[in-house]
Amino acid sequence: MRARVLIRPKAGILDPQGQTVERALPALGFHGVSDVHVGRLVELEVTDPSQLEAMCEQLLANPLIEDYDVEVPTQPRPPGAL
């Protein structure tokens, strides 16, 4: 099945990418945007989704500085999502 891992800087950890995007948007005329964070998206085909957690700990994320969420399609995705 196709799983998805969302990896983002841990709360409180410096996120320079998010800051840059947040500062760039108003200049392009986009207002009302705040709290921007940039992370990584890993999408993968897995046979055993119970392994995803361990994959994140060991390889996909750096648990020292990143949080992650694993999403497996246990139910239909909300509209607009892949």
Place this chain on the structure above:
Amino acid sequence: MRARVLIRPKAGILDPQGQTVERALPALGFHGVSDVHVGRLVELEVTDPSQLEAMCEQLLANPLIEDYDVEVPTQPRPPGAL
């Protein structure tokens, strides 16, 4: 509201990050994983979600090399998602 943009390399364009992950997993004892792709995750607080599409086109993604999906919480997130 908190929105989420998922950006991934366009199909057909070499994704060395995805390949590297795919190659590294078996060595760590994870098998049955394939078709790995690594992209970017942008999470942001927006007042006007209708602007998200334009933000992607102009800044967040490069349509020549990347596809994107915008996710706004139109309904409760699936379990396990943030």
Place this chain on the structure above:
Amino acid sequence: MKLGVVAFPGTCDDRDALDACARVGEAVPLWHADADLHGVDAVVVPGGFSYGDHLRVGAVARFSPVMAAVAAFARDGGPVLGICNGFQILCEAGLLPGALLPNVSLRFAMRQTTLEVLSQACDWTRPLTVGERLSIPAKHTSGRYFAPVETLRELDDGGQIVLRYVEDPLPNGSVADVAGVCNAAGNVLGLMPHPEHAVDELTGSADGLRLFAAVSAALA
């Protein structure tokens, strides 16, 4: 003959580019927030890590006021040279076709590269000879040139593929070993290697100076 060198926050090869320009003409620093090109005859968008390379290389810099002026200047036929991050910015800005993706090695890679000149259909290489080789260093993390197949064919047909890596190419995975491309009009050149770091035999090579000299001579 005035050559302007653009600097964004995070640009770090601007001093070398200014120095290279000063060897062939008058070098004028241009600031990202300033939309005025101060009457320069040519523009160099140098390398570095504008806006920290955050989000996507070149993505943020292209929206700065100076880039609007550079785009207008380029449309009017003014010579523009994008080096490394400058090349990435010009691609993002649509002044050059294609995009630069992360090296297949996923690492920053620095080499003294050998480049073959493939085309003179460009203001920056006109006095050079097709087939001749230049020794110019390259250094980058995102130097994998990509363009759709049809675009590549057009580029090739139009003499817009100006430079390619030969011998010991970088582990960047660039399609057809492309190192530099120009626009259809031939006034805008983008390349990943750094001619501004190759202007003095004392530091390894002076081959890069020839690109600057080409434009300077044409405009003199």
Place this chain on the structure above:
Amino acid sequence: MSAWRELGLTDDEYALIVGKLGREPNGVELAMFSLMWSEHCSYKHSKPLLRTLPTEGPRVVMGPGENAGAVDVGGGLSCAFKVESHNHPSAVEPFQGAATGVGGILRDIFAVGARPIAVLDSLRFGEPSSDRTRYLLEHAVAGIGHYGNSIGVANVGGEIYFEEPYEQNCLVNAMCLGLIETDALIRSAAAGVGNQLVLFGARTGRDGIGGASVLASAELGELDAGKRPTVQIGDPFEEKKLLECSLELLAAGLLVSLQDLGAAGLTSSASEMASKGEVGLDLDVRRVPLREADMEPFEIMVSESQERMLCVVEPDRVEAVLALCAKWEVNGTVIGEVTDSGRLRVLDEGAVVGDVPVGALVDDCPVYELEPAPPATPIYPAPTRTLEEGLDPAATLLALLGSANLASRRWAFQQYDWLVGSRTVRRPETCDAAVLVLDPTPPADPDAPRPGLAVSIDGNGRRVACDPYRGAVEAVVECSANLACAGAEPLGMTNCLNFGNPEKPHIAWQLTRAIAGLADACTAMGAPVVGGNVSLYNESGGGPIYPTPVVGMVGELPDARAAGQLGWAREGDAVAVVAAAGWAPALAGAELSKLRGLPLPSELPAAELGELHALHAAVRQGVRSGVMHSAHDVAEGGLAVALAECCLASGLGASVDLAPLAPHGEAGLFGEAPGAFVVSGAPETLAGLGAAATVVGLVGGVSLDVAGAFTLPVTELVRVHAAGLADLLP
């Protein structure tokens, strides 16, 4: 456990603090004391020893005590330089630890007003057979490259050694050099009652809270995981803006004094500035721009968020300062002012939350006398054997060239930008020292000299472990020899003392002996110490690291066009060995003995320092005059490896007969001792060099041929040398 003990203070130290204050410190004050009285900030175990280092010389412009020292490089310019460690943070998170190590040393350089022009890095890991070593190496190198490349400062050299005692405690030391007009050097002393204190740069978050006392003063052990949330993240983009902003502020003459924020953050920077200026400071933590709104005063005072600077500004210049900060898109905020109280007062929206005498924080930490005693039994086990005895010299040479310590470092330095700035005249693997031209713009007169400088970093911990005094001498001699090969004369040096727990007598003995060696060698080689850093407590369950004084030396080249090179220059040149009269290379403690798993000896060959000084001068002169077309010092792996390296760097072979030299056999080929060089040049001129030079053969052909020992194709040498490190890594 009592709060002070948890923060690393002893009961006696705490009692002393109570005495100084006349009351119990509150939480903010205790946090500040615990950091300022940590080993990292107070040098409480090393201060007396550091005072024995020679710090004066005709070219010293600024000695230890400021953010970086500086030497006069001629033409009204000075070179500011310093080496610093980031060992413990790198052991926890190698990419960010190494990256912020580079960030920190860069700030020390531009804190004195100099524009950084070059970085070097000195790394120590366990053996590459370990997964952890490969992980640390890969990420540390990537982190160093990421920061330096992004900010646009060339990485021109460094060194990597792999030895088992570094397995649990890797070393990541970074050195930076900057250039400045001597008149423009700025100091960090705060001055002028009523002047404003401006903090500029990144916002303050919870990075590295407790870092200085917890990460740098205790041995890494079980607690590791709990300390992890404090990892500092480096942002070279922010630092680049900070650098340009700082230099522009200085050029505009807007600052009274400038100081970077490093270990212990605002606490250390503010109290050091006040102490040096003999003034007081009031600062309000609520004015500090925060990344997280809910930070406590103590957290703001000790946060080690990166990319921040502090300056003192006259009130009528504050506006101009803040305008320049805005130009560079850097936060700039007035957070306090200079007072005549002699106290550091911490306010929280005007309410006093901490109030301590500056002197108590900065000067009153007790200094501990070391109790050195030589170890009764060897401290370190013999290295693990990886090479059998009885191999012929050809196989032995190939094994050495491909070994982790001697193989090509290309894998690493190709991830570094060695050229940005366009000053790099000698890049890695072309010369024993990196060479930079001071001014990349050529003079109008094409025949005018192009003044330059050379820089080298060195420190072989295993040699120091064998014999702390002579090993430390060798580190200095090696740097000086490297400069000589480039044609450069030492101007000054910096050092980073990486040792184990100094409270243990045998570590105290290593430290004492090594510093004595450094001091004697610096004096003899004419290289005064202008600054440095100390990193102690590098030990864990596996025992202490090898004692590792890392020496960085800067030298002067009147004309960079005459810079030396290590590879042979042309076929037909003569090859000579230039050696001190008493040069007696030995296998004991040599690289070959390490591969063979032999125990460390307790003594290294002695070095006659006066003679070496003269020898280095002769080589330097030979290079400068052009008599020596190439020059390379004989170091790890001995003469055979040195000859091979000359072939590797040029692609040319050579035929030599070492019979005129002593000793013969393996010790002659692979033995090590300071005091010898391999040089090449025109046969007639080399023959006339005098007694120190013995002509041993000729450059040419496609093989390295050592009569009676081996003949090896240069292509084979290249293959083994290139693959050695690269093959270990993905």
